[in-house]
Amino acid sequence: MMVSAEPTSPERPPSPPIKPSSPRVYRYNVDGLSDLAQEQNQCFARDIEWKVVGPMPVDLFLEKFLPHTTKDIPPFEDVKFSGVPDTPRKESAIYSPLVSRATPSSHHPSLPTQRDELNKVLKESNPKLAFYDTSDQPESPGKVGSSKPDLGMFHGDDVNRGNLESIHEPSETAPGGFTYTARMGEIYVFIEVKTSHDLDPFTDPPDGDIPPKYRFTIDTSQKYAGDRNKKSRYRVTALGQSTRYAHIVQTRQFRTCVYSISVAGTTARLLRWDRSGVIVTESFDYKSNPKILVGFVWRFSQATDEQHGFDRSAVGVATKENQEKNQKKFLDAIRGHVEEQLPGLSAKDFKSEVHTHYGSGAITQLMVGTGSEARSFWVSRPMFTSKGVTGRSTRGYWGIECDSGNVVFVKDIWHTDIPGVQTEGEILDELLKAGVRNIPELVCHGDVSCDGKTSCFQFIWIPGFYLA
Numbered sequence: 001m002m003v004s005a006e007p008t009s010p011e012r013p014p015s016p017p018i019k020p021s022s023p024r025v026y027r028y029n030v031d032g033l034s035d036l037a038q039e040q041n042q043c044f045a046r047d048i049e050w051k052v053v054g055p056m057p058v059d060l061f062l063e064k065f066l067p068h069t070t071k072d073i074p075p076f077e078d079v080k081f082s083g084v085p086d087t088p089r090k091e092s093a094i095y096s097p098l099v100s101r102a103t104p105s106s107h108h109p110s111l112p113t114q115r116d117e118l119n120k121v122l123k124e125s126n127p128k129l130a131f132y133d134t135s136d137q138p139e140s141p142g143k144v145g146s147s148k149p150d151l152g153m154f155h156g157d158d159v160n161r162g163n164l165e166s167i168h169e170p171s172e173t174a175p176g177g178f179t180y181t182a183r184m185g186e187i188y189v190f191i192e193v194k195t196s197h198d199l200d201p202f203t204d205p206p207d208g209d210i211p212p213k214y215r216f217t218i219d220t221s222q223k224y225a226g227d228r229n230k231k232s233r234y235r236v237t238a239l240g241q242s243t244r245y246a247h248i249v250q251t252r253q254f255r256t257c258v259y260s261i262s263v264a265g266t267t268a269r270l271l272r273w274d275r276s277g278v279i280v281t282e283s284f285d286y287k288s289n290p291k292i293l294v295g296f297v298w299r300f301s302q303a304t305d306e307q308h309g310f311d312r313s314a315v316g317v318a319t320k321e322n323q324e325k326n327q328k329k330f331l332d333a334i335r336g337h338v339e340e341q342l343p344g345l346s347a348k349d350f351k352s353e354v355h356t357h358y359g360s361g362a363i364t365q366l367m368v369g370t371g372s373e374a375r376s377f378w379v380s381r382p383m384f385t386s387k388g389v390t391g392r393s394t395r396g397y398w399g400i401e402c403d404s405g406n407v408v409f410v411k412d413i414w415h416t417d418i419p420g421v422q423t424e425g426e427i428l429d430e431l432l433k434a435g436v437r438n439i440p441e442l443v444c445h446g447d448v449s450c451d452g453k454t455s456c457f458q459f460i461w462i463p464g465f466y467l468a
Contacts, residue, residue, distance in 0.1 A: 040240070040244065041236075041237045041240030041244060042220065042236060042237070042240055043240065044239075044240035044241075044244045044389075045236050045239040045240035045243060047243065047388050047389065047390070048239065048240075048243045048277065048278060049217055049218075049219075049220045049239075051276065051277030051389075052202075052216065052277060052278055052280060053277060053279045054202060054216055054269075054280035054281065054282070055204050055205070055269075055281060055283070056279055056280065056281050057281070057282060058281045058282060058284060061272070061279065062270075062295060062296065065272055066299035066303050066307060067299075073295060074124060074298075076120070076121060076124070076298075079117050079120050079121060079294055080117065080290060081097055081098070081117055081266075081286055081287045081290055081293075082097075082287065083097030083117075084097045084266055084287050086287075087196075087265075088195050088196075088265065089195065091135070091150060091194065091195055092135070093195075094193050094195070094263060094265075095133055095151065095193065096133075097117060098117055098131070098151065098263075099116060099118055099119065099132065099151050100119070117290075118131045118293075118297055119131055121297045121298055122153075122297065125297075125302060126302065127156075128155055128157070129153055129154070129155055129156070129188065129301055131151055131154075131191075132151070132153075132154060132180035133151060133180060134149055134151060134152045134182035135149075135150045136148070137181045137182060138181075138182055139181055139182055139183050139184065147182060147184055147244065147245055147248050148182040149182060149245050149260075150190075151193070152180075152182060152188075152189070152190050152191070153188040153189040153300075154180075154183070154186055154187060155186070155188065184248045184249055184252045185252040185253060188259075188300075188308060189259045189260060189300065190245050190246075191260065191261040191263060192238070192241060192242045192245065192260065192261075192262055193263045194234070194238055194263065194265070196231075196264060196265045197265045197267050197283075198231050199234050199235055199238055199264050199265075200235065200238075200262070200264035200267065200269070201217065201236065201238050201239035201242075201262075202217055202218070202262075202280055202283070203218075204282050204283055216280075217239070218232065218236055218239060220239070242260060242271070243278075243389055245260070246258050246260060246271075246273040246278070246389050247389045250275075251385050254310065254311040254313075254314035254364070255309050255310065255311055256274065256306075256309050256310070256311050257272055257273060258272075258273040258274075258309055259271065259272055259273075259300065259308075259309065260273065261296075262280075263286075266286065266287040267283045267284065267285050267286070268284060268286045268292075268293060269282070269283055273389055274309075275389075275390055275391060275392075275414050276390060277389075277390055278389070311448075313366065313367060313448035314364050314365070314366055315364065315365045315367075316363070316365075317363050317364065317365045317378060326378075327360070327361070327363065329400075329405070330358065330363050330378055331354070331358055333400045333405055333407050334354055334357050334380075334398060335354055337398065337407040338350060338353045338354055338357075355381075356381065356383055357380060357381055357383060357397070357398040358380045358381055362380050363379070363380050364378070364380070365377070365402070366378075366379060366399075366410065366412065368444050368445065368446050368448065369444060369446035369447075370446070373446075375401065375403070375443075375444050376402040376403070377399045377400065377402065377408065377410050378400050378402060379397035379399040379410055379412075380397070380399075381397075382395040382396060382397050383396050383398065391414075392413045392414050392415065393412075393413065393414045394411065394412070395412040395413075396409065396410070396412075397409070397410040401443070408443055409440070411424075423445065425442065425444075425445025425446065428440070428445070429445070
């Protein structure tokens, strides 16, 4: 992380407010996608295609990323996914056996009885977490960063604070039940559902010798024209859709990785996304063998925030006791800097410019360096965020140094961890010492106190794994 001059509590920080100039997301499901949404998903699919590691055995995936806790996993003999049709015609036929919409409410006193298998596990292992049906309710329909995965796991505190519940009148997709707002800034795990195993964007290798032209990931470079290739087009779109959701979660939250579940009919895969790519497990049939999916949910519910993929180096600062004070301190500093940099703005333009750098209630503390040399900075809305799941994940903020109150530019990035390769901060420092002109003043630079190394490419050369 670098901090240059301009010419949080133990709780998770609030999600970074959406950048005003972020690309719009217009449509959500595979069926009936607009040309723009098709193109967007295809771009995300092409971006991730050669950064996929798999198929990883499920047991290895769980032991590597979600180690077994000292608490034994109960048998959960009553958790069965028998309600999932073998050949569902609609994705919604898969939702309710996994996650029920029939949440008790005074608005709907008599709701239909539905199975709620995944939440049975969470109720036993960690009642603060729960899966919700988010398939019908994007956070801001048609607006910046709006998306709606089929199902999502949330924390109870986020649900209560964010008013996640959205009651719908009886309809074909939600007869008398509930759907919930897909708040991507609070989601823990997302599940994307497709009706058939044929729509899985990944293909496990056959038994025996691997064919020379074997591909684990769908080839996104092909032109899948005509009805005969409709499933192939859907597979590419499905890959891009999940990639886009992972990108939005990484953009809206401070994350080291993101977990998701890809469901295709009665089969599923576990996925772990980080800044080097995505690790994908082999396919498993959760209907005939529910223990795998149950085991993942149980282990995840018992894991730490760090194992969940939350970046603990980012700390929220707006607690109930000091929220008003901290927000005023930050907002006054940003307003003063806008006046200094852009004098003579109209009231409307001034408010818009401040809005570019500040989101109400969302102030996060980032600490640069360690030990006695550590320096703390407050940031809110990024003025720049990089696109795509992989890469440096650059965010640029106007922020304030906590000690001095000075407004600075904070550049938050993931850098290459290779011996002998200089960081950007080291290069800037050398240029400044050499007297090179037009280089911004460097306040400080350094790594944050977080074990946030990517994991994908640790596995490329292990026999039996295939990169895309």
